[in-house]
Amino acid sequence: MATRGEVRLQPSYFTSSLYVNVLREDITNLILTFHDSYKADTTRPFTTFKEIWVAQGWKWLHFRVFDLRARDTLLTTTARLFLERIVKSQAPFFRVAALFGLYTFFNTQPSGSSPALHSLSHIPIPFDQYELLLQLPFALASTVAPTPSNPSLAPLQPFVTYCLSNLLQNNAFHIVPASNLAAQNPRELPREMFVEGGLIDGNQPQRKGQYSKRDKVVKARFAVEGLSRLLQKQAPGLGMTATQYDRQKRALLDQIGTDDPILQEASESVAATLRKAHEQESDVEVWTGMDRVEAASKLPGGLLHDLPFPPSSMSGSVYPFTPSSQPSYTQAVGPNAQRRYYQPPAAPAQSNRLSAASFQSSSTQSSRSDYGDFSRGPPSVRSNSSGGSSTRTATAYRPMTPALGDKFSFSADPAAWGADLSRDEPDDVLHNPDSRRNGKDTDHNVFTFRGISNLGCLFILGVGLVTLFAGYPLVSHFQSHSLSFFGAFGVGGTNATGQVPAIPGNFGLIDVATPKEAYTMSSYYSPGSELQLVFSDEFEVDGRSFYPGDDPYWEAVDLNYWQTENLNWYDPAAITTSNGSLQITLSQKETHNLNYQSGMLSTWNKFCFTGGILVAAVNLPGITNVAGLWPAVFKVHGKLRASRLRRQSRWDPYTYDACDVGTAPNQTLNGLPLSSTINGDPSADGALSYLPGQRLSRCTCKGESHPGPVHEDGTFVGRSAPEIDVLEAQITNKVGQVSQSGQWAPFNNEYRWFNTTDNLIIPDPEISALNSYLGGAFQQATSVVTNTNQKCYQLIDSTCFEVFGFEYQPGFDGAYISWISNNQLAWTLNEGGMAADPVAQISERPVPQEPMYIIANLAISENFGTIDFEHLTFPAVMKIDYVRVYQPKDAINIGCDPTDFPTQAYINTYIEAYTNPNFTTWTGDLDEGGFDQPNPKSSFLGQC
Structure with a gap:
């Protein structure tokens, strides 16, 4: 558990919706803000990006979480969210901006010895996405004539090349199996961080979030998951209380029937959990988004340092942003600046279904017509699942209403719901060991035609596998003539080790454009x-x-x-x-x-x-x-x-x-x-x-x-x-x-x-x-x-x-x-x-x-x-x-x-x-x- 002042964080907080959904939206806002600035000036893209990074308070990502497990989860999850926007399915400009963010995040990690802080030394990346990332510099040559609203991406190429070279020289990437790096829903663990009412001015004991136990019985789990899906489909709204949720659940149980004892037992356990949650609502507030940042900044020795001008109150803060005066990025405070002046589009009227994907897409994937074609990537599930207005409008800040999964956290383990997990089943007798009965079955002989055939087949397979994976490499090693090494870089790279670079692009010692006849x-x-x-x-x-x-x-x-x-x-x-x-x-x-x-x-x-x-x-x-x-x-x-x-x-x-x-x-x-x-x-x-x-x-x-x-x-x-x-x-x-x-x-x-x-x-x-x-x-x-x-x-x-x-x-x-x-x-x-x-x-x-x-x-x-200044022609x-x-x-x-x-x-x-x-x-x-x-x-x- 990471502790800072009076706030306690479980490591799993950084994989929950409280952190992931908010940071995902912040990354989108960072990219869109950088896009607007790049359209205005294409001559200094990386300098502009760093100014936006500092102005939006992204150094918040490096607050001191001392616990190694919690800090490792923070760093890995943050890097993963940047990688989501670097995949090939994203627009080229979005990929470049996300790479700038990943590069800046990786190279600005703080170090300390009192106590020592864990740092992210390797960024896990699927090998197919790694290959595509290395080809990014070559994908930036613009194929359309640049316009004021659709500038060329070519000026970004040297900066992308430098960022990649720096990350490669620092061995920043750890290659993992292939994956499309699609956006993942966070684990629904909304109560890992608690801020109790009056805690700032008092000394009430802290509460800890509860971990979910492992699944034990498949049948009971399926019943509970089916109930959850029905509730999600027919949920009346985000603001339902525990009582409303219990009433809705019971109505659904009446429609399903009461024949299933496991479902009934789960139902009673759900009701008890809801009642307990309802009782806690009076004195426990779950802070999300910017509220979480503002609350933490008010705690003694809180998570953040050097906020330019912290909010004046814990909740209900109204920032002076009006539709007629939308602020520039330099007015934003903290990494979650987007929510202060962007109003998320409303959900489609014809849809009553609530899901994390549809909720996230409403605030992160809205299109903007003034960005030009070069800023649009292929459509995604998140963009298709959202509707409403496509234009962001400036408005006063309003605290975000949590999703249903953020408000109620129910264990997926039926044992925690009071379900009987050890009832007898008809086939139990077949799996009950009986040493007295088994002891009678001793009349056997393996030296039969069938037994010898089976053992012989296994022997042949074994010899074949050993020959393939051990014998063949040894024979190849002693009989083949290895190629000459093409050497090494200087002291800044591979030093006379005989290693040849094997990354996509023209980075090898031998230029790919060299004619084959010139190889000797x-x-x-x-x-x-x-x-x-x-x-x-x-x-x-x-x-x-x-x-x-x-x-x-x-x-x-x-x-x-x-x-x-x-x-x-x-x-x-x-x-x-x-x-x-x-x-x-x-x-x-x-x-x-x-x-x-x-x-x-x-x-x-x-x-x-x-x-x-x-x-x-x-x-x-x-x-x-x-x-x-x-x-x-x-x-x-x-x-x-x-x-x-x-x-x-x-x-x-x-x-x-x-x-x-x-x-x-x-x-x-x-x-x-x-x-x-x-x-x-x-x-x-x-x-x-x-x-x-x-x-x-x-x-x-x-x-x-x-x-x-x-x-x-x-x-x-x-x-x-x-x-x-x-x-x-x-x-x-x-x-x-x-x-x-x-x-x-x-x-x-x-x-x-x-x-x-x-x-x-x-x-x-x-x-x-x-x-x-x-x-x-x-x-x-x-x-x-x-x-x-x-x-x-x-x-x-x-x-x-x-x-x-x-x-x-x-x-x-x-x-x-x-x-x-x-x-x-x-x-x-x-x-x-x-x-x-x-x-x-x-x-x-x-x-x-x-x-x-x-x-x-x-x-x-x-x-x-002697120099003939009179007749020299310049430029030479x-x-x-x-x-x-x-x-x-x-x-x-x-x-x-x-x-x-x-x-x-x-x-x-x-x-x-x-x-x-x-x-x-x-x-x-x-x-x-x-x-x-x-x-x-x-x-x-x-x-x-």
Whole structure:
């Protein structure tokens, strides 16, 4: 029993008509109010819904019921009532509004420890309704032209998608067997909550509701139920007293006859119950609907908190709502606001039958002509069973008259009515055990033909069942060849577990629009090897949004990339999908005090992979004879989120697993080696490196913050954030080109890597050449410049897409990176090109082994090259037709948190550094934009 102040609730109160009928009407009023507001403004639907939720006092649903059973019943019943309005038989708008209500209810449950409050962790939902619910976003595309009274439902789609994604990520749904989720009548237990007369000002003892006992005798139960049905059919009205009810019952008994002794005994028991109920009516009031809420709010320490303006009296309150001034939803108080200004339609004159369905339908299913066709769902039993006027009119509040079942509660157990349940029946002797008689029947033999046949049949059936359910699965397990897993999400989802999403819609790792012939690909490096598709996005759905939380794999940033002195602000509004391609638009538009707006999109913390092929079909922005744009597609590790603490974090662009001077600041220790101080960047006075050192190196002291793992010798694995560029487009002498490169640290002496014929392979020197840029004080580059397809530019042929990408094998022995341009092998870097350099005193640098994510962006910066402001055409648009990732069938490695390079725990530890763009340094003071974190100590520097 739940106790709050002087009010006591049985758990079954929350399944009774006192709670269910009232809340069901409140949900309908919430939906209709939201409908009216949405017609007026379709630009902010979820914000409007939350304002209505708060204004109507729906936080009442979270009053503190401490008892676990009572609170669980409250939460489960409330969720069930919202689910009733989400089923497919409801109008699409009603389903969306009910989903908003369920989402808000589930995510605003209070928590407390004094005492601890039970919370609803899983919402039971039939699996067929679950599938239909997941298809709701796709059902919102309007098929009719929108009008002021019938607006489009399309603006609701991203909000529905977000709500569903949030509920799915929180594992909110518990799948149960199929059900149509039709509206159910509540259990008729109307006396679970009692408020005695004078209790508020006195100390009279509380009364408890009586539980119904279980049925015991079928025949007596049927007789009682038949009597109840007759009374319901011929009931004179809702306001009958116990005396009137008894008189009506006796008249019916006279018509039926008095031959049935069970019915007579039940009749006498009913009369006694009615007399007792009549006696209690003088000092017991059963509060329903808003009366219940108002009464509870007056009790000391009552159920509700923070009512905006509670009623001035316990009963008979009249609210100043007149037909000429119907209140808006902001005037309503508490969740039952509907009853204050909606007059339920009258029942049809030709019907005398009273039922819970007809009574409920009169106040919840009345149609309104001004809602438009889009708000109407299919007809229901409740809507067909109600009649009268279809227009709601404003009126003063009148307390609701309870139904007959709400006023009188009679046990369905005939034993409680005084019926004789143990009388003799003619066939009793057949079921009376007699051990003396049964003991004589011992002459039997099971080893007969019939007995052996029966046992043999049972044996064969048993063996067959064991073979089917145990043998067959075992045989299949050892003989079948399981398919390769398609991997995992990033740390925000399934992390390298090999699980593939299996929910309706296009949420899987492989886009359903990807052609079947693209599910495999031959290796560019070893043409005889075949790789399989593990991720793809074809961007076929127009109008996609990439704001945080809108897409399962991609997310746009909202910041300025100040490290490369960009002249533009990256805004999610600059990225969308149209005509089957992703579009990133650079426009001459002032944003955050910058003159240009563009977009950067990435799969950070959502999709990562290690090894394989990444390809993208790209239409480059602008034209081939005007320079100044900086389009790029590249891949970096998750510990380095683009534009956050980039080089200051001491991660970029290291790829190193040794403990020597290569991990030290400026790549020197006590001024040595000398070559690193004189053979470097001329703009840095000859210094080879201005990097602050590898932050998570193999030299990290034990006990320092490090994501791991650990080598066999006890040292940490060197961790970093390497970068591989698919393309950085440039214009040289009015020829379109792409620079395809890898970024490395620590650096070779004079930035000269070992580009011998074994390590540098260029199949077509006519269109590809080694980049003259080798590096600088912040990075070393291995880069080749290749001429592009001169047609595939925005202002030449916006439908032409050129395939760029790279294929790589991470690690040391046999590792390589091969870049792809125009769907052909452009050049290859073998791992020997980054071998140890004795002059710089550094060790071998591996081809990046970290799990890495994908980035695509379009920028404008004088740091990348000269900008021809006079001839640039705006808006400039980079289009991407598709992005696909392939990996060898025996080396699938997807996920942002693999076991050999764990990352999730480290990111979670410093999550603010990855989500707050205002942090610019790792060790600086907070008031100066720093993250105020110490650098891990290094054994090479003698700090352990």
